[in-house]
Amino acid sequence: MKFFIDTANLAQIKEAQDLGVLDGVTTNPSLMAKEGIKGQDNILKHYVDICNIVDGDVSAEVISTDFDGMVKEGEALAELHPQIVVKVPMIKDGVKAIKYFTEKGIRTNCTLVFSAGQALLAAKAGATYVSPFIGRLDDVSVDGLNLIEEIRLIYDNYGYETQILAASVRHPMHIINCAKIGADVATCPLSAITALLKHPLTDSGLAQFLADAKK
Numbered sequence: 010m011k012f013f014i015d016t017a018n019l020a021q022i023k024e025a026q027d028l029g030v031l032d033g034v035t036t037n038p039s040l041m042a043k044e045g046i047k048g049q050d051n052i053l054k055h056y057v058d059i060c061n062i063v064d065g066d067v068s069a070e071v072i073s074t075d076f077d078g079m080v081k082e083g084e085a086l087a088e089l090h091p092q093i094v095v096k097v098p099m100i101k102d103g104v105k106a107i108k109y110f111t112e113k114g115i116r117t118n119c120t121l122v123f124s125a126g127q128a129l130l131a132a133k134a135g136a137t138y139v140s141p142f143i144g145r146l147d148d149v150s151v152d153g154l155n156l157i158e159e160i161r162l163i164y165d166n167y168g169y170e171t172q173i174l175a176a177s178v179r180h181p182m183h184i185i186n187c188a189k190i191g192a193d194v195a196t197c198p199l200s201a202i203t204a205l206l207k208h209p210l211t212d213s214g215l216a217q218f219l220a221d222a223k224k
Contacts, residue, residue, distance in 0.1 A: 010187065010193065010194065010195060011032035011195075012025075012184075012195060012197075012202060013034055013065075013066075013174070013194055013195070013196035013197075014034055014035075014197070014198070014199055015035045015036075015040070015176070015178070015196040016036070016040055017041045017044045017059070018044055019062065022062050025202060026062055026063050026064075028202070031063060031065070032065040032066075033063060033067060034063055034065075035096070035118070035174075035196040036056070036059070036068060036069060036070065037070045038072060053086075053089060056090070056093065057090055060090040060092045066094045067090070068096040068118045068138070069094070070096035070097075071083050071095060071097060074100060074103075079097060079102060080109055083095040083097065083106065083115060087115045094118050094138065095117050096120050097117050097118070097119055098120055098121050099119050099120065103119065104119075104131065104134045107131060111135030117136050117138070119131035119136040119138065120176070121142065122140055122142065123141065123142060123156070124156070125159040125160055125163060128159075128163070128171075131171060132164060132171040137172065138172045138194065139171050141153070141160060141173070141174075141176065142177035143156065143157065143175055143176070143183060143187070144177030144178060144179040153177070154183075154186050157175055157191070158191075161190060161192070172193035173194070174193065174195075174196060175187040175192040175196070176196050178195050178201055179201070180204070183195070183197070183201070184202075
């Protein structure tokens with residue numbers, strides 16, 4: 010399974026990259042605003058800065074919600090860097106835009122997916138990635154992991170190459186469970202990735218080894 014980090018914070022992206030397990034980055038307008046990145050020129054520059062840190066795909070989201078606007082923004086984003094994947098919302102014009110981008114050879118990430126039907130439409134339109142938001146489903150008492158299982162079954166049934174990118178991942182068990190049921194990618198905060206490093210038996214075992222080494 011691929012690990013993406015869900016942030017626009019360059020220091021956190023570099024830390025994840027230095028760890029040696031990072032495969033890409035996802036961002037959105039909210040994450041950009043959180044880092045104080047304002048103004049279109051600064052946002053575009055920030056995307057390039059991210060691409061210069063990581064080796065893998067970087068999802069950059071369009072703001073428009075109409076077909077023409079998404080196409081214009083998406084083409085501009087794709088021209089920024091070869092690693093850019095255009096992030097498009099799961100709406101009617103978004104599906105149309107994904108089809109357009111696919112025919113133009115521009116890779117896409119269909120975001121804000123909350124049902125298997127939406128994921129099926131995204132795959133049929135040719136999306137490179139589909140992003141089901143499992144944490145947000147959990148927030149409204151719906152099993153987000155079950156959605157991953159449904160999408161995996163449908164994609165395997167028909168040989169769709171769209172990658173399942175589990176989004177809104179909140180904690181390390183989300184990552185483990187997504188890996189067990191076949192998500193292609195998990196995008197998550199740095200804290201969820203580094204939490205996978207921790208186990209009390211590792212800590213106590215290391216402490217014992219070090220104590221024995223001093224004797």
